Amino acid sequence: MDTTNIPEEPSEMTEEMKSWMEKAFQMAQDALDNGEVPVGCLMVHDNQLVGQGRNEVNETKNATRHAEMVAVDQVLDWCRKNDRNSTQVFENTVLYVTVEPCIMCAGALRLLRIPLVVYGCRNERFGGCGSVLNVAGDDISDTGAQFKCISGYNAQKAVEMLKTFYKQENPNAPKSKVRKKE
């Protein structure tokens, strides 16, 4: 999608959206400070924060614990506590996230029928909203609903945070095979 390439702020972005995005960036900073991939996200339903998350892959040893998946579980908890129908809540919830959701998360968002995702920078390695695949927009059978994206808010900052993280070595990654052989 061409729109994801444009670095300027998208016109559809409202002041309210910007302030939610700022909060998402604070979460990403928290992740960076805790040695996790700096991605932060919020889920907002009826102007109310119903879930938030940051990457928890290393602490759970579960590679699927991306910020979005963590936030989804918080929304489920919120629904339980407030006796709300989770299906209906997700269908009226906006996701704010500092980095384009990956292919897995984009699939999850489809399954939950989240209608709108606002994100900062592209995810060149795993992006599921146009960078590697367009899970958000493709016409996939039996896989929930397509969703709309507004991208580009503070993209530069999101990229810088990722760069800072990837400069450090991931202590949990397996030793390289080359080293093992020697």
Place this chain on the structure above:
Amino acid sequence: MAPSADNDAHTSQWSLTPVLSPEEEQELKEYTSGNINPPLCLYFAAPIIDKKQISRLTQILSLQYPLPDCMKHLKRVRAQQTRLEMLLRPASLEEKMTFSKDSGADCTENAGICRSENIRKDDDTSQVPSLTDIFKDGAIDLSGLGDPFVVSVPMRSARNRKEQQVWAGIWPSTYHEKPKTVNLEEASHGGVSDEEKLRIGAHMRRAIEAAQLNQARGGKGIGAVVVDQESGKVLAVGTDRSGEKRELLLHACMVVIDMVARQQGGGAYECLAGLENEQQPKMHSVTKDDEKQIGDEKENRKRTKESSEHCTGELPYLCTGYEVYVTHEPCIMCSMALLHSRVSCVYYGCCSPGGALGTFYRLHCHPGLNHKFLVFRGVMENECKALDVGQEV
């Protein structure tokens, strides 16, 4: 589908089909049929009339007219029955147009493929420019070269031994055997050994049994099993839980991924905490040398321990080296979750409409992603299909 008479577990009729990338699919098709059509392009070549000049010519050509990176497989010199011949440089698009117009050779640039009978005759020199014209972009000392001609050469390196044989008949090329995602020889003869099929089937049976149990309790009837390839140990057996309002995303693959994480001291879903014991009955290891090892559990365990210590000396990283057996083709979320978890191989029974390991996407061999894994479909397909599924897999 009608339930087949030999629905019996041990004689079940199913075949293991590798899910390949479009390129691999084409390669396998050509390999199996033996009908290999090499993509060709045209080069200028010339006979060597003074052998003493070979090393000088080779040197100067590699400096001034180096082979493009994608053509490095070509050897500069070939030995024909009566003489040696040397590749000079690729023919340009305009030059090719002239040849095909005049000689009627069916070598279109777009198709890039010429059938061997259409390969230009080497002695057809009617339209070939002179050596001086060929090297007009940088004159070189031409001594030692005879009258130039045009020759078809393979446009890329050979991908397998059969291709290499065909390539050799066209122009000598180097061939480096690359690790294959799938054994072509095996795949072209209809798959794996009976022994291996038995092993795969036994693990899938575990997934099907779990799915049946899940279905009986009102679930969607989708099951998944994680197996450590090296030891043959079953690490997790799980089923879809997404029917629960509270666990919308807990498809079978997401469940077993978290069960593995839990065994490694992690885990995210509290609802899965007690499950390992409930769904992990007897230790079930089916390895290649099962028959030898059977009844010698101690020896087996020792071997497993040793080999895992020998290989890593530490806890496994996510699902590295693990196989996943799942009754239905995983959706895009689950497929990417498996990729993030770095599984080594996925076996599934039947295809899903929105499936991402072959049906809608082929995520496991997507060129833009950092981890690739093997995928096979069709494992006990009928039994898997018979599990009545809900809407979303």
